[in-house]
Amino acid sequence: MRTNKLCAVLSGIKKFEDLKPLTNKRPLATLPFDCKYRLIDFPLSSIVNASINTIFMIFNEDETQSVFDHLGGGKEWNLDAIQHHYFIHLYQEFLKKKERGEPYYDKLIDYLHKSKSEYTVVMGSKILCNIDLQAVLNVHQNQKNDITVVYKRVPENRIMATDNLLNLSDTGTITGAYLLEDAQERGDAHNLSMEIYMVQTEWLIDLLEKGQMEGSSADLHVIIQSQIQKIKSSAYEYTGYLGNIFDIDSYYQVSMDMLEVNKFNSLLYSNKKIYTKLKNEVPTYYSENSQVKNSHFATGCFIEGNVKNSLLSRKTIIKSGAEVADSIVLPNVSIEENATVKYAILDKNVIVESGAEVIGTPDNIKVVAKGAVVSKEG
Amino acid sequence: MKNDMLAMILAGGQGTRLGKITKTIAKPAVPFGGRYRIIDFTLSNCANSRIGNVGVVTQYQPLTLNRHIGNGASWGLDGIDTGVTILQPFSSSEGSKWFAGTAHAIYQNIDYINDINPQYILILSGDHIYKMDYGEMLETHQKNNASLTIAVIEVPTEEASRFGIMNIDENDRIIEFEEKPENPKSNLASMGIYIFNWERLKNILINSYNKEDNMLDFGQHVIPFYLNSAENVFVHRFEGYWKDVGTIDSLWQSNMDFISPDNELNMRDKGWRVFGKNTISPPHFLTKTASVSHSLIVDGCFVSGKVENSILSSDVQVKENAVIKDSFIMPGAVIGKGAYINRAIVGEHAIIGTDAVIDGTDEIAVVGYSEVIGVKIDEN
Numbered sequence: 001m002r003t004n005k006l007c008a009v010l011s012g013i014k015k016f017e018d019l020k021p022l023t024n025k026r027p028l029a030t031l032p033f034d035c036k037y038r039l040i041d042f043p044l045s046s047i048v049n050a051s052i053n054t055i056f057m058i059f060n061e062d063e064t065q066s067v068f069d070h071l072g073g074g075k076e077w078n079l080d081a082i083q084h085h086y087f088i089h090l091y092q093e094f095l096k097k098k099e100r101g102e103p104y105y106d107k108l109i110d111y112l113h114k115s116k117s118e119y120t121v122v123m124g125s126k127i128l129c130n131i132d133l134q135a136v137l138n139v140h141q142n143q144k145n146d147i148t149v150v151y152k153r154v155p156e157n158r159i160m161a162t163d164n165l166l167n168l169s170d171t172g173t174i175t176g177a178y179l180l181e182d183a184q185e186r187g188d189a190h191n192l193s194m195e196i197y198m199v200q201t202e203w204l205i206d207l208l209e210k211g212q213m214e215g216s217s218a219d220l221h222v223i224i225q226s227q228i229q230k231i232k233s234s235a236y237e238y239t240g241y242l243g244n245i246f247d248i249d250s251y252y253q254v255s256m257d258m259l260e261v262n263k264f265n266s267l268l269y270s271n272k273k274i275y276t277k278l279k280n281e282v283p284t285y286y287s288e289n290s291q292v293k294n295s296h297f298a299t300g301c302f303i304e305g306n307v308k309n310s311l312l313s314r315k316t317i318i319k320s321g322a323e324v325a326d327s328i329v330l331p332n333v334s335i336e337e338n339a340t341v342k343y344a345i346l347d348k349n350v351i352v353e354s355g356a357e358v359i360g361t362p363d364n365i366k367v368v369a370k371g372a373v374v375s376k377e378g
Numbered sequence: 379m380k381n382d383m384l385a386m387i388l389a390g391g392q393g394t395r396l397g398k399i400t401k402t403i404a405k406p407a408v409p410f411g412g413r414y415r416i417i418d419f420t421l422s423n424c425a426n427s428r429i430g431n432v433g434v435v436t437q438y439q440p441l442t443l444n445r446h447i448g449n450g451a452s453w454g455l456d457g458i459d460t461g462v463t464i465l466q467p468f469s470s471s472e473g474s475k476w477f478a479g480t481a482h483a484i485y486q487n488i489d490y491i492n493d494i495n496p497q498y499i500l501i502l503s504g505d506h507i508y509k510m511d512y513g514e515m516l517e518t519h520q521k522n523n524a525s526l527t528i529a530v531i532e533v534p535t536e537e538a539s540r541f542g543i544m545n546i547d548e549n550d551r552i553i554e555f556e557e558k559p560e561n562p563k564s565n566l567a568s569m570g571i572y573i574f575n576w577e578r579l580k581n582i583l584i585n586s587y588n589k590e591d592n593m594l595d596f597g598q599h600v601i602p603f604y605l606n607s608a609e610n611v612f613v614h615r616f617e618g619y620w621k622d623v624g625t626i627d628s629l630w631q632s633n634m635d636f637i638s639p640d641n642e643l644n645m646r647d648k649g650w651r652v653f654g655k656n657t658i659s660p661p662h663f664l665t666k667t668a669s670v671s672h673s674l675i676v677d678g679c680f681v682s683g684k685v686e687n688s689i690l691s692s693d694v695q696v697k698e699n700a701v702i703k704d705s706f707i708m709p710g711a712v713i714g715k716g717a718y719i720n721r722a723i724v725g726e727h728a729i730i731g732t733d734a735v736i737d738g739t740d741e742i743a744v745v746g747y748s749e750v751i752g753v754k755i756d757e758n
Contacts (some may be wrong), residue, residue, distance in 0.1 A: 035661035035678070076450070094468040261665075268660040282645045283674035283689070285410035285637075292670055296661040299413070299676055302639065302646075311661075 004139060007201070008047045011058040011220050012040065012067075012125040013091040016249030021369035022347060026194060027059055028245065029125035030066040032330045033346075034258045035298035035313045037069055039245065042130060042267075043123045049272045050133035052121070055086040056111045058220065064088065068152065070277050075250070076229055077275050084268070087111060094218040105208040112205050120204050122224060126197035128243035130267050130274060132270055136236050140198040143234040147203075147227065149174060150196035152238045153189045156180065158253070164193040164225055164234060174233040178224070179365065194238060197224050197279035219252070237328045238280070241266035242255045252365045255328050260296055269348040281314055289320060298331075305335070326362075330370075344368065383516055383573070385429045386487070387420055389504035390437030395625045397745035399519040399725065404436060406441035406504030409708045409726060411636045411645075412676045413688045415446055415757045417504040419463075422652045425453040427512040431494050434504070435483045437467055437476070452454045454656040465490060479594030484642050491576065497577060501572040501596065507632050508620040509643060509650055510571075512716060518729050519573045519612040523662035526579075529551065529571035530613045531620050541567035542597055543666070544613055552611040566613060569620060572596060579611075600671050619643050626684075630723055630742045633689055633706040637674055657660075657709070667698050683713065693741035697732075705738075711745075715751070719743075729753060 007223030011028035022031060022326060029040040047055060059067055067088065073080045076272060081353055097104035100209075103243065112120060119140065131150065140148035151166050157164070158178050168191055169174035184191065215222050227233075237345055241263045243254030257263045268274055281300030286292065291306040298314040306321035313331040321338035328345045335341055336354040343360035347370040352358055355376040393405030394734030400408065406417035416640060424432050436443055443464075450462030465487050476485035484491070484501070490747055491499065498519070510529070519527040537557070542709060544566045545554040582603065586593040591600035599671050604611050619642035623629045631747045635641050645652060659678025666679045676682065678693035683700030691709040693722070696702060699716040710727040712754075713719060717730045725747035730736060736743045736753025745751060 139726050201578070261663075264660070266662065274656050274660075275658060280651060280653050282652075282654065283676045284662070286670040286675065287639075288672045290671060292664050293668065294664070294666045296663055324734045325428050 005117055005299075006050065006052050006119045006121060006133070007056070007112070007117040007124045008052045008133075008139055009056045009058070009220065010040075010043055010047070010118060010125065011122070013058055013060050014124070014126065014221075014322070015060070016126075016246055019245075021342060021367060022248070022251065022345070023184075024369065025063075027063040027065040029059070030063075031126070031245070031251070032313060033253060035296050036274045036279075037124050039276060040067070040070065042128050042276055043125055044077050045131070046131045046133055046272070046276065047121070047123070048079075050121075050137075052133070053081070053084045054115050054117070056108060057086065058091050058094075058108075061090045063312050064090070074278065076278055089369060091218070095141050096374075098212075098215070098218050103209075103212045105212045108220070109208050110150045110207055112201050115201070117201055117275065120199055120201045120262045122197040122199065124221060126242075126245055127192075127194045127196075128239060128245060128272050129194065130236055130240055130272055131187050131194075132272060133196075133198075136196070137141060138235050139234070143172075145173070145232045145234045146200060147224070147231065147233040148198040148236050148356045149228060149233055150194045150198075150236045150238050151191045152242045154192040154242065154244065155189050156187060158250065159190060160242050160244065162226075163244070164195075165247075166191040166228075168235055170364055172235050172237075174228055174235050177228050188287040191245065192227075192242075193225070194242065194287070195221060198236075215356060240270070243267075248345070248365055248367060252328065254325075256309070258296060259309060260313065262269075279314060282346060287320070289341070290318075322352075324337075339374075347371075350351075350374070382496060383500055383512070384491060384494045384576075385424050385426075385432045385500040385512070386437065386484060386502045387432060387434045387502045389417060389418065389434050389440075389443060390477055390483060390484055391439045391503070391505065391713075393505065393624065396629065397626065398744050398749075399626070399629065399723065402439055402440070404439045405440075405624070407446055408623070409691055410507065410623070410629075411673045412430060412691050413656075414652060415443075417443070417446070418654040419507050419509065420502050420528055421447070421450075421453045421622065421655075422650075423508075423510050423512060425455055425653060426650050427501065427510075429512060430455070430457070431496070433487065433490055433494075434462060435463050435465045435477065435487065437483075440464075440466060446655055446698050448655075452735040453585040453653045463490060478592075479550070479598075480591070480599045482594045483546070483584065484512070484579075485587060486592075488583070489581060490656055491532055491580070496576050499574050499576045501570075501574070502537075503570045505624065506620060506622055507636075508568070508569075508616075509618065509652070510616055510620075511650075512571075512573075513516055515571070515573060515616075518612065522610065522612040523611040524549070524573075524610045525575045526601070526609060526611045527573045527614050528611065529569040530566040531566050531615050531616045533567045538562035538567065540563045544568060550613050550615070552605065552613060555597075557597055566615075569599070569616060569669050570596075573614075579659045583740055597723070605711070616724055620637060626723065626742050628745055630706060630721070633723075634704065637672060637689060659693055662690075683717075691726075695699045700730075708747075709755040717752070725749060727744065 094104045261270040284301040290303045293308040300315040304320040305318040315332045317334045319337045324341045335352045340357045341350040344358045344366040349371045352374045385396045389406040584616035621632045662679035665682045669684045681696045682698040683696040688705045697715040705722040708726040714732040716733040719736045722743040724745045727748045729750045730753035
C-alpha cells in the first residue's frame with residue numbers, strides 16, 4: 001500500500017508591500033505569471049507531480065477570493081479526483097485562537113493526523129521553481145535528519161532582505177542561517193532557502209503541539225525556520241531555474257527571464273508539467289501588419305500593432321500603430337491605436353487609450369494598477 | 379430543455395474523401411482552427427442550446443475521438459443531470475451491431491435512447507462547422523406540431539444539385555425530397571439535422587426491422603417514408619456559416635476562412651462560445667527571428683520562422699528560416715529549418731525536415747499524421 005506517504009502544506013500569508021499595487025487585492029500566490037499562470041501553479045504542480053493527494057493551504061482572510069477563483073474545483077490539478085483532498089484555512093483563525101489562548105495549530109495538527117502520511121512537505125509561493133519533491137523525499141529518507149531544506153545558490157541581487165540564507169557544511173548539513181545584512185561576505189552568491197521543507201509528519205506535529213503551548217509564531221514557516229539551527233538539518237540543492245519574487249523589480253526580472261529559451265524550458269518545458277486554470281479562449285490573431293518579436297502570447301489576443309520583448313496574457317488587444325516593448329501585460333488589457341507602452345507592467349483590465357503613453361525605464365518599471373484607464377492627456 | 383430532447387451525433391462516417399487525414403482518426407476528430415476538432419462545433423452547439431444529454435455514435439477509428447470527448451467536461455456536459463455517452467457497435471446474442479446506415483445506427487441504440495426517454499430526438503452529424511441554436515429549431519418543430527423537422531439552408535442554385543433538396547409549400551411544409559436532383563426545384567438544402575418525435579420514430583424503426591424492410595438511412599429511407607405516410611414534415615430555416623468539411627479542399631478552405639477575425643462564425647462572441655479540449659502547454663513563444671502575419675497561433679507553439687496566412691495548432695514548432703504560407707498545421711508538427719510550406723495541410727506530429735518543400739500550388743498538399751518528410755539521416 002503506497003497511499004498518502006506524503007502530504008503537503010502550502011502557506012501563502014506573507015504580505016509583500018514592495019509588490020503593490022500588483023498585490024493590492026491578491027496574495028502573491030495568485031499573481032499572474034508568464035501570460036497564463038499564477039505563482040501558486042508552480043508549488044501546486046510540483047505537489048501534484050509528486051503524486052501527493054492531500055494539501056492543506058493557508059491564506060489571509062482578505063485574500064482568498066482570487067485563490068478560490070483560480071482553483072475552482074481543483075480539476076486542472078486533478079484535486080477533484082475521488083482520492084484527493086484539499087483544504088483552505090485562514091491564517092487569521094490561527095491568530096485569533098492564539099489571542100484567546102486556545103491551541104491555534106489544532107486544525108493543522110488534526111489534518112496531519114488524518115492524512116496518515118509519514119512525511120510532510122511545507123512550501124511557500126514566493127519562490128518560483130519546478131521541483132521533483134519525490135527526489136527531495138528520497139534524500140530526506142537517506143539523510144535521516146528531521147528536516148531537509150531545499151536551497152539554491154543565488155546571486156545577491158536576487159535576494160530579499162528577509163530571505164533565509166544557509167551556511168552548509170561540506171557534507172551538506174546546515175550549520176547556520178542568516179539574513180543578507182548579516183552576511184560575512186557581501187557581493188557574492190548565497191545559499192537561498194527556498195521555503196521548501198521536507199519533514200517527518202510526527203516531528204512536525206510534535207513541533208506544533210509544543211509551539212502552541214509556548215506561544216511560538218502562528219506562521220508555519222517561521223516556526224519551522226526557527227528549528228533549523230537547533231536540530232540536525234540537511235540541505236537539498238535544487239539545480240533547475242529559480243525565480244525569487246518579492247518586489248516589482250524582481251517580478252519584472254523573473255518574468256523577463258522567460259524570454260531566455262533555456263530558462264523558459266527549465267521552468268515550463270520540463271518533463272514535470274505546470275498545470276494552470278484552463279480557459280477556453282480562441283486562438284490569438286495576428287493581423288497583416290502586426291510586427292512581433294521575442295515575445296510570449298497566451299490565447300485570445302488580437303494583435304495589430306508592434307510587440308517586442310514582452311509577455312502578453314490572455315485577451316490582450318493591441319490596436320494598429322500601438323507599440324509594446326519590454327513590458328508585461330496581464331489579462332484583458334486593451335492598448336489602443338498608436339499608444340506606446342515601454343518598460344511597464346499593466347495589471348488586468350487596464351485600458352491605454354489611443355495615443356497615450358506608459359513609459360518606464362529599465363531601472364524604473366512603470367506599473368499601472370488593475371482596471372486603470374490611461375488617457376492621452378496623462 | 380434537459381431530458382425533453384436528446385441529441386444523437388452520428389460520428390461514425392469513414393470520411394474516405396479526406397484520404398490520409400482520416401486514415402487513422404474519425405472525421406469528427408480531425409483537428410480544426412488551431413485548437414478545436416471538428417466535432418467541437420456540434421458539441422458546443424448542444425451545450426449552448428442547453429441540451430444536457432448527448433449520445434455520440436462512433437464506429438471507424440474511434441480512439442482519438444473517444445479520448446477527446448471523455449466525459450464531456452470540456453463542454454460542461456458532465457453535470458449532475460447531463461452527460462455525453464459514447465456509443466460504439468458491439469456484439470449481442472442477436473449478432474453484431476455494426477452500423478449499416480444513419481437510421482440503422484439509431485435503431486441499434488434504442489436501448490440507450492429509451493433509457494434517457496426523451497420526447498424529442500435531435501439527429502446531428504459530427505462533421506460540420508457551424509453555430510446553431512437547436513432550441514430555436516425545437517420551437518419551430520413544436521409550433522408546427524410536426525413529427526419531423528429538417529434543418530435547411532439556402533444554397534446557390536447552381537450548387538443545389540450536390541445536396542438533398544427540400545421542396546416545400548407556403549407553410550414551410552415539405553412536399554417532396556430529392557437527393558442530388560439534376561434539375562433542382564428549390565435551393566433549400568438539407569443540413570442532415572433532424573428533430574423527430576421519438577415515440578413515432580421508434581415505432582417506425584422497430585416496425586420496419588420486424589418486417590425486414592430495413593430502414594438503413596434517414597435520407598434514403600426514413601424521410602421518404604415520413605412523406606409517403608403523410609406525416610407532418612417541416613423545414614427549419616438556418617442562416618449563417620455552415621460548411622461540410624468532407625474533402626481536402628473544403629477542410630483547407632474552411633480553415634483559411636477561419637483565420638479572418640470578421641469571418642461569419644464570429645468566434646469571439648462570448649454569448650456563443652465554441653469549447654474544445656484544452657492542452658496543457660505554455661504560452662506560445664515568438665522568437666527574435668519570427669515573423670507572423672494574418673495568422674492564428676495557440677499555446678505551446680515555438681516560432682522562429684515566417685508564418686503567413688496560416689493556422690498553427692497547439693505545440694507546433696517552426697524553426698528558423700522556415701516559411702509557412704496559406705497552410706493549416708495540425709498539433710505537434712515540427713517544421714524544420716528553411717522548410718517551405720505552401721497551400722498545405724500538415725498532419726498531427728508530422729515532421730518536415732530541413733529545407734524540405736511542400737508545395738500545394740496546383741492542388742492542396744497533404745502531409746499525414748506523424749509522417750516524416752525530407753529528414754536526412756546524418757551518417758556521422
